[in-house]
Amino acid sequence: MDYKIVVNKDKLYDKNYFSNRELKVVSNSLDEEYLLEKRTLRAYLSLKDDLEKDNIFIDIISGYRSIEEQEEIIELFTKKYGSDYVNKYVAGVNASEHHTGLCFDIGLIIDNKLVYDSDELLKYDDIFIKIIEKLPKYGLILRYPKDKEMVTKYNYEPWHYRYVGNVTASLIRSNNLCLEEYDELYNKSGVILINKPKGITSRDVVNRVSEVFDTRKVGHNGTLDPLAEGVLVVTINKACKINELLTSEDKEYVAGVKVGLETDTLDIEGKVVKESDKRISRDMLDNLFKSFPNKYLQEVPKYSAVKIDGKKLYEYAREEKEVSLPKREVLIKELELISYDDSSFKFRCVVSKGTYIRSLIKDMGDILDIPCTMESLVRTRQGKFLIDDTVNLDSVNISSKLITISDALDIKRIEIDDKEYNLICNGASISNHYNIKDKVLFIKDNRVIALYQNVNNNLKCYKMLK
Numbered sequence: 001m002d003y004k005i006v007v008n009k010d011k012l013y014d015k016n017y018f019s020n021r022e023l024k025v026v027s028n029s030l031d032e033e034y035l036l037e038k039r040t041l042r043a044y045l046s047l048k049d050d051l052e053k054d055n056i057f058i059d060i061i062s063g064y065r066s067i068e069e070q071e072e073i074i075e076l077f078t079k080k081y082g083s084d085y086v087n088k089y090v091a092g093v094n095a096s097e098h099h100t101g102l103c104f105d106i107g108l109i110i111d112n113k114l115v116y117d118s119d120e121l122l123k124y125d126d127i128f129i130k131i132i133e134k135l136p137k138y139g140l141i142l143r144y145p146k147d148k149e150m151v152t153k154y155n156y157e158p159w160h161y162r163y164v165g166n167v168t169a170s171l172i173r174s175n176n177l178c179l180e181e182y183d184e185l186y187n188k189s190g191v192i193l194i195n196k197p198k199g200i201t202s203r204d205v206v207n208r209v210s211e212v213f214d215t216r217k218v219g220h221n222g223t224l225d226p227l228a229e230g231v232l233v234v235t236i237n238k239a240c241k242i243n244e245l246l247t248s249e250d251k252e253y254v255a256g257v258k259v260g261l262e263t264d265t266l267d268i269e270g271k272v273v274k275e276s277d278k279r280i281s282r283d284m285l286d287n288l289f290k291s292f293p294n295k296y297l298q299e300v301p302k303y304s305a306v307k308i309d310g311k312k313l314y315e316y317a318r319e320e321k322e323v324s325l326p327k328r329e330v331l332i333k334e335l336e337l338i339s340y341d342d343s344s345f346k347f348r349c350v351v352s353k354g355t356y357i358r359s360l361i362k363d364m365g366d367i368l369d370i371p372c373t374m375e376s377l378v379r380t381r382q383g384k385f386l387i388d389d390t391v392n393l394d395s396v397n398i399s400s401k402l403i404t405i406s407d408a409l410d411i412k413r414i415e416i417d418d419k420e421y422n423l424i425c426n427g428a429s430i431s432n433h434y435n436i437k438d439k440v441l442f443i444k445d446n447r448v449i450a451l452y453q454n455v456n457n458n459l460k461c462y463k464m465l466k
């Protein structure tokens with residue numbers, strides 16, 4: 001469940017976002033029962049206990065509400081306080097945060113009496129300031145901060161809190177944001193091209209991007225080993241759904257080769273298993289590059305993440321267990337010698353998905369009859385993404401420009417009308433009156449909705465992207 005979903009007058013409540021929440025019961029001092037999402041309840045109770053140490057006593061006065069309950073409250077408050085009060089303090093039927101189960105209102109216990117009237121509570125702003133300071137510790141935010149009325153479109157309510165998680169709550173507090181501003185800054189989907197530095201894993205890159213954009217929905221395609229550098233295509237949020245389409249692209253590399261030794265990992269960082277004093281010549285390399293097959297079955301390295309019987313090959317290798325290494329057909333589309341001396345050489349190649357450059361170099365060594373191992377590797381291109389278009393990992397920030405899903409994919413785009421929008425949003429199949437041969441991106445108001453695919457001349461949902 002996404003704890004950062006915004007619900008307001010512009011982004012109305014959608015029950016699909018909260019279908020997997022778990023609501024728990026909590027009672028107050030008046031024996032009134034309320035429902036809160038389980039993490040939200042835990043945060044509320046922890047805050048309550050903490051405040052009591054400072055002789056500040058709070059009690060819950062509002063939690064989860066159904067649509068029907070919200071309608072009843074609007075009607076009741078309109079009769080009791082008038083429409084002006086309702087417009088000031090009560091959200092519209094589908095614009096209420098209380099439908100999420102992630103928010104709650106608190107009252108103050110003053111002189112053993114629960115104060116819950118809004119106008120009365122505003123008199124205790126000095127107490128609320130102390131309470132608000134503690135919120136990030138428990139993953140809570142003040143939902144409607146002072147001086148943010150023009151953004152939230154609701155008045156300041158120091159008693160109304162929302163659970164978003166500790167990291168997000170700290171970001172919002174330290175940057176003086178309201179949830180709407182946070183959503184505008186951080187709720188982004190797209191692709192970012194990272195120039196992966198040597199010495200870290202692809203997962204390390206993902207973790208850094210995840211931290212910057214405050215989301216766990218970050219992926220990458222085309223893993224680069226710690227030794228390798230260059231283009232790493234990183235997807236964020238909804239763009240993670242198109243990972244497989246980006247991974248299928250050809251890749252270009254520049255590789256450095258150490259001649260005269262071979263290691264167990266097939267790169268320079270491994271344990272040496274073969275050595276030779278033989279040296280290479282230009283003629284040997286020219287013959288190698290001319291004769292090397294364009295298509296062949298390549299053996300997967302034993303130090304790789306390929307699984308055999310549910311276990312990764314590198315796990316077998318570390319346990320020193322022998323296992324039959326699988327072979328995969330690969331395409332070597334371009335192969336070009338860049339430079340050489342008698343103990344090393346450098347080359348450029350364009351290869352198909354799934355090609356291991358470490359294995360390619362070993363296979364070159366087998367043809368030369370001299371052990372060879374990978375000394376360096378730079379991925380200079382993946383599909384249409386070039387190393388010149390990448391950004392350094394250290395420079396990535398929340399303002400870094402993302403490539404949109406539609407721009408990342410070389411797939412036909414079609415703007416749809418309201419009728420097809422409703423069908424497509426529900427994942428329904430539609431007739432192929434657009435004469436699509438393979439895949440199509442459906443767009444509504446310049447926003448990507450879904451990726452569809454031709455199946456027996458009907459268009460069926462391949463990925464929902466809205």
